[in-house]
Amino acid sequence: MSKIALLGYGKMGKAIEQLALNAGDQIVLRIDASNTGELTAENLKRADVAIDFSQPEVGFANIMACIDAGVPVVSGTTGWLGRYGEVEKACKEKGGAFFYASNFSVGVNLFFALNEQLAALMEDWPQYRPEMTEIHHTQKLDAPSGTAITLAEALIERLSRTRDWKNEATDAEGTLPILSEREGDVKGTHEIRYRSAVDTITIRHEAHSREGFARGALQAAHWLIGKQGVFGMKDMLGL
Secondary structure (H helix, E strand, O other): OOEEEEEOOOHHHHHHHHHHHHOOOEEEEEEOOOOHHHOOHHHHOOOOEEEEOOOHHHHHHHHHHHHHHOOOEEEOOOOOHHHHHHHHHHHHHOOOEEEEOOOOOHHHHHHHHHHHHHHHHHOOOOOOEEEEEEEEOOOOOOOOOHHHHHHHHHHHHHOOOOOEEEOOOOOOOOEEEEEEEEOOOOOOEEEEEEEOOOOEEEEEEEOOOOHHHHHHHHHHHHHHOOOOEEEOHHHHHOO
């Protein structure tokens, strides 16, 4: 049994809570916009591990609070990644444990690996131009999604003719266009296409529920307890 602090108590936080309780874990702290004053070192230290699925504007502060309190922290919050290097440095300096994933679904992480392999294969076929579409529910605040950025960065690393990405439709040479759509209660769809004059190659991942994300986050929390360092899904899954 693990003692867990939930930082962010929206749909994902509640889904993780239910799975954790079913697994025999104890939720010792729940933080949302109504009780941010309870996010103290004293309260955090009651937990074996914290799981952060909050909002972009507070994600960084939540993570740093956990590291300062000596509590391992798993984060799935996006929109703060410009300060990732600061978290990594603080974690290493203080001997902390930090686990970040833009997406905790096992299926999505297999999709990440497929994206890397396809991009490497396409290096020798310049007639194919890559593009990406990501679709999420209307309550998702950041665009593109963290998952889309992870996909884009891996593609750019392996496809030398693509140098950067933009969150817009563009024909600029060397730029990967990412189209972000927000509709209904879509859990998360990511599609990568390679177009040529004669055909299109497409790979696509579509989430049917939030349970896959919640299960992966809870698995990461259990896995992180007792470790030191900065980790991601490749470490946990051995990909």
